[in-house]
Amino acid sequence: MKTKITELFGIQYPIILSGMTGVSTPELVASVSNAGGLGILATGNLNTDEIRNAVKKVRQLTSKPFGANLPLLIPGARKKAEVLIQEKVPVLNYSLGKGDWLVQKVHSYGGKVVATVVTHKHAKAAERDGADALIVTGHEAAAHGGAVTSLVLTPSIARAVNIPVIAAGGFADGSGLAAALALKAEGIAMGTRFMNTLESPVHENMKKQSIERSVHDTVYSDRIDGLPCRAMKSPGTEKLVKSRFIIFRALINSRDAAKAYGFPWLKLTAGILFAGYRKAITLARMANAFKPIQMAMSDGDSDQGVLLLGQVTGMVEDTPSVSDLINRMVREACDATKILADKLASEMIQQ
């Protein structure tokens, strides 16, 4: 396949593994890159040493291009970005913040920058800042999708910018890929679908849940982790949405989060307390969500755990290997274009 994204990254298929915290490990990243897509490593929950080791591990497992995702909202993001830049990661994907300060540094070693956005305003800003491509995340997505669905957001942002758009949120098969390309995207990124593959580190019970759950079994709320966020319906998710005394709870819960982020606890709690009310509540909710999210992904607790999950979970029916999934999607995308051509045939003859 040939699109602006395959050309930009030097990959075979315009299929990208989203950088999912706790999921997009070196093994999963390398599997996607080896199968012809682009694996994006998650670094949100790693400290700087762990990030360096993870990048080295990816390079041991694949010689193909790969990327790394960094949510800029998390504590210590600048130091983590420095490590990714020192390691000359081929594609740096930032989300949840403004990445103007890292663009030139990544370009100086020949790397590419991809900004994840959910609005036109942020898409235009990222383009002005020099990003090479955008991941545009629709409402259907797991975690932090925008208010607008992919069907509308993808073509409207693709029309508004001059850099290639990668559609994310709601993609799980080849007809979705073909649809995204028809909507003027140059590729797709998938989270929920890749989470349920043989190489994904997510607990087996969560893979099972993702098969059993329907398109109606997710919740979208800004009370899960402080930002508008989508997760699987569960008692644990409901508890977070309804929880009170947010900041008080965060002072206790931030200890685990600080440890995982490789950030001093006192600095994190001070950051929460003095961030101003709105940001403090967001950071506090993030700290409170940390443990339930871990409980879902690592312990498979579908009761008290909180699994970030997209609506497309209702279309996930199996646990294939990454290469089987990608090959299947490529076949399905070709079939979809044939089906479309047949349906449009009479019109095409008349034109």
Ligand SMILES: Cc1cc2nc3c(=O)[nH]c(=O)nc-3n(C[C@H](O)[C@H](O)[C@H](O)COP(=O)(O)O)c2cc1C
């Ligand atoms: C468990 C999980 C963790 C995620 N962590 C991150 C993250 O650290 N950074 C980020 O930019 N997006 C993160 N996301 C969102 C994905 O990058 C992506 O936008 C989303 O999964 C796409 O929608 P889909 O699930 O419908 O494919 C996460 C998603 C999941 C399911």
